[in-house]
Amino acid sequence: MTAPAPTPPRALVLGGYGLIGAAAMRALMAAGFEVTGVGRSETAARRVLPQARWHFADVTTLSTTDWQALCADVDVVVNAAGALQDGGGTDLAAIHTTLPARLSAALVGSDTRLIQISAAGVSEEASTAFFRTKARGDAAIVAAGIDHVILRPTLVIGAAAYGGTALLRAVAALPLIDWRILEDTPVQTIALSDLTAAIVTAAKGDIAAGTIADLTEAEARPFPELIRDLRHWQGLPAPGLSLPLPGFMLSLVGKGADLLGLFGWRSPLRSTALTALSDGITGDPTHWLAAGGRPCRALNDTLSDLPTTVQERWFSRLFLLFPLVIATLSLFWLASGLIGLAQFPAAVEVLTSRGGSAGLATVAVAAGIFLDLALGLMVLWRRGLRPACLGMIAVTLGYLGAGTLVAPDLWADPLGPFVKTLPAAVLALIPLALEDTR
Incomplete structure (x- = not known):
């Protein structure tokens, strides 16, 4: 048995x-x-x-x-x-x-x-x-x-790669300039x-x-040596220029990352991580x-x-581009809303000059300004990232669809007000692809 x-x-x-x-x-x-x-x-x-x-x-x-x-x-x-x-x-x-x-x-x-x-x-x-x-x-x-x-x-x-180890990979992959920080810190x-x-x-x-x-x-090594070892492991060439990063700038980065924590972002650049690194x-x-x-x-x-692998290099390069993309989207949509608010009569005239009623044009412009400002602020909030990016894509397509019906001639405008919105919609796809943290 x-x-x-x-x-x-x-x-x-x-x-x-x-x-x-x-x-x-x-x-x-x-x-x-x-x-x-x-x-x-x-x-x-x-x-x-x-x-x-x-x-x-x-x-x-x-x-x-x-x-x-x-x-x-x-x-x-x-x-x-x-x-x-x-x-x-x-x-x-x-x-x-x-x-x-x-x-x-x-x-x-x-x-x-x-x-x-x-x-x-x-x-x-x-x-x-x-x-x-x-x-x-x-x-x-x-x-x-x-x-x-x-x-x-x-x-x-x-x-x-997560948190601090992800940040180290990103720093190692920075092109052009080797920013020297924490030169005497053992790790x-x-x-x-x-x-x-x-x-x-x-x-x-x-x-x-x-x-x-x-x-x-x-054995321990200085922090800059750790970064050089990671860069060599990634298969990336050494930057052509090496510059020291002043301590006060590193402190400002930490305070900025702490502020982002209020919006739900758990950045590895927060002051606790930088202090721990500084201590060794x-x-x-x-x-x-x-x-x-x-x-x-x-x-x-x-x-x-x-x-x-190439996936490692992609991740390392995109890690710091991710917050830059979010900041760019926020500034773009906030600027669009604020410019529309400052030029409200001119924005209304774009629609009325093409046969739209004054009342309907006023409501449409006001709604557009509200959406622009709301999306520009929402994308800064960690929990609002996905709905904001989806909203940006939907609003952009809505703008283009309605604009094509009301003012199709703007597609041929030399300043390209319609054409230039397409890259903004594509840019909103990037945070959707990179938002996972685990």
């Missing part, structure tokens, strides 16, 4: 569709774990890992009792949930401190292991709320006295595959309970090696194992 197959170990991964969480889910599934991802957005989850099992919830609102129910019969919980900065509905204390405290309290008295994905450099005295709240979350786990392993990676490099990295291998090793119980370790390559991203692999962990590869070895 055949013995029944052993029950596979069960793992729960919080933040399962993030850069680290998604990679951890894949690695654990490949290692034979039965994995359930936890996240808030079903759309993002189904896009990243459609074949996986999911539980959808806002993890910052779950109570200790909720966690007890969710973690019942689970062997390992991997907490890869995290955020960079407060704002736009994000609460760092809730994600980095309250969540681990409630989760670890729920695991007291159980055999479930908690693997906390923290960050190298966390400290109560750190310069950013990101590191301070992470440190408090780590401390809450330790204080709970549960079976835990806390992993603190440095800068994570993988095939997928260490870890391959995403090395991080997920460490998670699997800890999940299997091969790392002692209570281990707290940085995960990183052994370094760690000490000693504790990980002493715990029996595998050494992490150096950056050049990490990059040599990653394919660099």
Whole structure:
């Protein structure tokens, strides 16, 4: 009689569709774990890992009792949930401190292991709320006295690009000028595959309970050298001109990105990311090696194992063009509306001179101005991007259709008022193609 197959170990991964969480889910599934991802957005989850099992919830609102129910019969919980900065509905204390405290309290008295994905450099005295709240979350786990392993990676490099790693690729792909920034800032990295291998090793119980370790390559390099290495990996030529970027300009960029956060944009250029970079991203692999962990590869070895294709170069070049396209669309539509408002009588006359009634022409021009201004503002809002771009295309086609009926002669106008609207409609297609963040 055949013995029944052993029950596979069960793992729960919080933040399962993030850069680290998604990679951890894949690695654990490949290692034979039965994995359930936890996240808030079903759309993002189904896009990243459609074949996986999911539980959808806002993890910052779950109570200790909720966690007890969710973690019942689970062997390992991997907490890869995290955020960079407060704002736009994000609460760092809730994600980095309250969540681990409630989760670890729920695991007291159980055999479930908690693997906390923290960050190298966390400290109560750190310069950013990101590191301070992470440190408090780590401390809450330790204080709970549960079976835990806390992993603190440095800068994570993988095939997928998200947040800061996407920004680094974009900076490396900038043409013509090499903008020198943070020239004395040391940076260490870890391959995403090395991080997920460490998670699997800890999940299997091969790392002692209570281990707290940085995960990183052994050597650091200055930030400009990191950018040069990425550019070489992308197969791009070195820019012909190298110029320093003044610190105050970098600070202004960060403040501008923080402002965009109020509109729902989570830019990797926000002040927290820039401050963290300025402080340096370094760690000490000693504790990980002493715990029996595998050494992490150096950056050049990490990059040599990653394919660099035309898709990589496209992404890197388009990353910074995306906000430029949005800004251009906003300015175009706002300018159109404001010019129409300033030249209201002349705009009305365009229609009345071709036989339209004064009342109907006035309403049509006023409606057009309102739509132009509304679309120009809406496209700046993250949640308004898609409807705004679709609206721009629809309004442009509406303008051209109605204009052709009322004033077909404008197609032959030497200034091309009809012809010039077509590129604007095509430009609105680009954000629709690039809006995905995961």
